[in-house]
Amino acid sequence: MSIHTSSMPTPAVAPVIHAYIKDHVWVAVWHNVTMTIWLDRATADALHTIQGVRKGIHEQYPDGYSAVGFVPDGTAAPDTEARKAFADIFDDRVSRIRCMSTIIEGGGFWASGLRAAINGMRIESSDQMKVKVHTSIEDVTEWLPGVHLETTGVRISRSGLRWALNTFRNGYDRLERVDPAE
Numbered sequence: 001m002s003i004h005t006s007s008m009p010t011p012a013v014a015p016v017i018h019a020y021i022k023d024h025v026w027v028a029v030w031h032n033v034t035m036t037i038w039l040d041r042a043t044a045d046a047l048h049t050i051q052g053v054r055k056g057i058h059e060q061y062p063d064g065y066s067a068v069g070f071v072p073d074g075t076a077a078p079d080t081e082a083r084k085a086f087a088d089i090f091d092d093r094v095s096r097i098r099c100m101s102t103i104i105e106g107g108g109f110w111a112s113g114l115r116a117a118i119n120g121m122r123i124e125s126s127d128q129m130k131v132k133v134h135t136s137i138e139d140v141t142e143w144l145p146g147v148h149l150e151t152t153g154v155r156i157s158r159s160g161l162r163w164a165l166n167t168f169r170n171g172y173d174r175l176e177r178v179d180p181a182e
Contacts, residue, residue: 027053030164032065032154037169039072044081064098064152068140070169073106077117086121092128098151099130101140137165
């Protein structure tokens, strides 16, 4: 496994590719980290579309990549077909995702149910992927860079990751929209 280095980006030159998918999912790619925000329930169709967007980084980073997902407070849990599709995503025999962080933006019974759903999908897979549920971007920036380097061979900085996640989360609706079908 070769090691690639990503230094802290500046907004003018940051390698961020934005994609708008369906009516309720946004995806962006920063180096070999994908970022997704679900504005409504995850569906299998949306997941398959996201996988199409991620194909572009497979060739550039054959040793894999990481994924960060944002789930805003109150977003419904994935439907049955989406849970099956997520099980494939969690399976390292099928997926090139090596680390997955999910930021659950909320608490209480809803958040507990979502954590249980994520654990259930992970149990159905080969359980080799590094998976962690977080409550904030700061939690992700503390955990992900180390396991990302360990599993993909790509070094990303905490400050660069923090910038990319904040830029995406706080401005996804103002970013350039790209149709992944084109």
